[in-house]
Amino acid sequence: MIKTLFAAAAVTALSATAVPAVAQYNTLDGARPIVIGHRGASGYRPEHTLESYRVAIEMGADYIEPDLVMTKDGVLVARHEPVIGGTTNVSLLPEFADRRTTKVIDGVTYANNWFAEDFTLAELKTLRAIQTRGRDPSYDGLFEVPTLAEVIALAQSESVRLGRPIGIYPELKHSTYTNTVAQSLGFGPNYFENQLATQLHAAYGNTRSAPVFIQSFEVSNLQYLNGVTDIKLVQLIDADDVNADGSMSLVPPYERPWDFVVNGDTRTFADLLTATGLGFISTYADGVGPWKPYLVRTVADGIDRNGDGVIDIRDRRVDGSTGVIEAAHAAGLLIHTWTYRNDASGYGFTDPAEEMAYYMRLGVDGVFTDFPDTGVAALALVPEPGTYALMLLGLGAVGVAARRRRG
Numbered sequence: 001m002i003k004t005l006f007a008a009a010a011v012t013a014l015s016a017t018a019v020p021a022v023a024q025y026n027t028l029d030g031a032r033p034i035v036i037g038h039r040g041a042s043g044y045r046p047e048h049t050l051e052s053y054r055v056a057i058e059m060g061a062d063y064i065e066p067d068l069v070m071t072k073d074g075v076l077v078a079r080h081e082p083v084i085g086g087t088t089n090v091s092l093l094p095e096f097a098d099r100r101t102t103k104v105i106d107g108v109t110y111a112n113n114w115f116a117e118d119f120t121l122a123e124l125k126t127l128r129a130i131q132t133r134g135r136d137p138s139y140d141g142l143f144e145v146p147t148l149a150e151v152i153a154l155a156q157s158e159s160v161r162l163g164r165p166i167g168i169y170p171e172l173k174h175s176t177y178t179n180t181v182a183q184s185l186g187f188g189p190n191y192f193e194n195q196l197a198t199q200l201h202a203a204y205g206n207t208r209s210a211p212v213f214i215q216s217f218e219v220s221n222l223q224y225l226n227g228v229t230d231i232k233l234v235q236l237i238d239a240d241d242v243n244a245d246g247s248m249s250l251v252p253p254y255e256r257p258w259d260f261v262v263n264g265d266t267r268t269f270a271d272l273l274t275a276t277g278l279g280f281i282s283t284y285a286d287g288v289g290p291w292k293p294y295l296v297r298t299v300a301d302g303i304d305r306n307g308d309g310v311i312d313i314r315d316r317r318v319d320g321s322t323g324v325i326e327a328a329h330a331a332g333l334l335i336h337t338w339t340y341r342n343d344a345s346g347y348g349f350t351d352p353a354e355e356m357a358y359y360m361r362l363g364v365d366g367v368f369t370d371f372p373d374t375g376v377a378a379l380a381l382v383p384e385p386g387t388y389a390l391m392l393l394g395l396g397a398v399g400v401a402a403r404r405r406r407g
């Protein structure tokens with residue numbers, strides 16, 4: 001209905017040859033898509049450090065993304081996983097050699113590694129973050145593991161300093177697992193979600209207008225939070241991989257939310273993206289966050305788009321929307337997708353900004369990227385739908401005027 005109203009406004013403006021107040025994007029409400037600094041600016045600095053978040057903010061990210069795990073003393077800290085052997089220098093520290101162990105998290109065995117919940121905050125603070133994915137290691141060993149409280153403080157102080165809102169997009173990692181650990185440490189049920197909600201409410205108030213999205217791959221934790229907070233909630237949608245024919249691969253343990261596995265719910269992640277599934281999500285969440293291959297159709301046409309001499313899944317030509325974006329919007333859900341990387345583009349895009357712009361033109365409401373400056377660059381490549389229609393009618397000057405007006 002909102003989009004219909006905007007379209008009517010465009011026609012009125014056209015007939016009056018005035019500057020049109022048109023919807024500029026195919027997003028749920030016509031607003032500019034948001035750029036989310038995935039683990040900060042993790043393409044440039046070790047992920048989930050205050051420095052990584054700070055660089056993301058400097059590059060223009062609208063939101064910074066802390067993934068949350070829990071310490072032995074129940075403090076929420078930012079790490080991609082409870083497993084910390086690969087993202088810190090813990091393996092180099094002889095004093096923690098005896099913490100090395102093997103655990104199973106959501107059906108996956110992590111052998112001979114270190115786990116956040118076996119360290120107090122004071123102990124974790126003696127570790128230093130290291131870069132991942134083979135990226136520039138020159139910042140390794142410099143930065144601490146930040147607490148959620150420190151991430152909130154950074155976002156709020158930077159919002160004041162820069163005069164623009166910097167949101168946070170915390171992810172509850174493995175809630176079922178983390179709450180089991182929390183109970184074994186003597187904390188109460190839903191400790192993980194309660195801690196997050198308590199800290200967010202103290203910092204922002206219990207309000208939907210807080211510059212915060214809470215995300216999770218599990219469902220029951222978000223349903224629980226829906227009864228605890230008005231802060232916006234986003235259901236993440238995973239898959240195992242993309243098959244050679246471009247279809248989604250749904251293989252355990254990545255075929256359904258882990259709490260579904262525990263509770264015997266047989267719905268897959270893909271089931272949650274049907275109209276029925278999206279309607280279900282809309283009963284407890286404000287948005288949905290699918291892995292990006294769910295959103296675009298692709299065609300294998302034999303062209304080596306990335307020029308590496310091999311024809312594979314990454315060379316497939318994108319061919320429009322699968323309909324998931326439109327279905328999410330029809331269910332009233334925002335749609336934020338991930339992860340965009342300059343050093344690992346998908347589907348034959350040689351320009352990572354153009355890749356993000358493609359999804360933005362289709363209507364996604366936000367993108368998670370390790371390279372927030374590229375996300376900002378992508379925004380400049382997205383023609384506003386209203387402007388584009390006017391240009392087709394030979395009124396390019398009006399379109400230029402409209403583009404200049406964009407803040």
Ligand SMILES: [Ca+2]
Binds near residue numbers: 065066067171
């Ligand atoms: Ca995350």
Ligand SMILES: [Ca+2]
Binds near residue numbers: 306307311
């Ligand atoms: Ca290739």
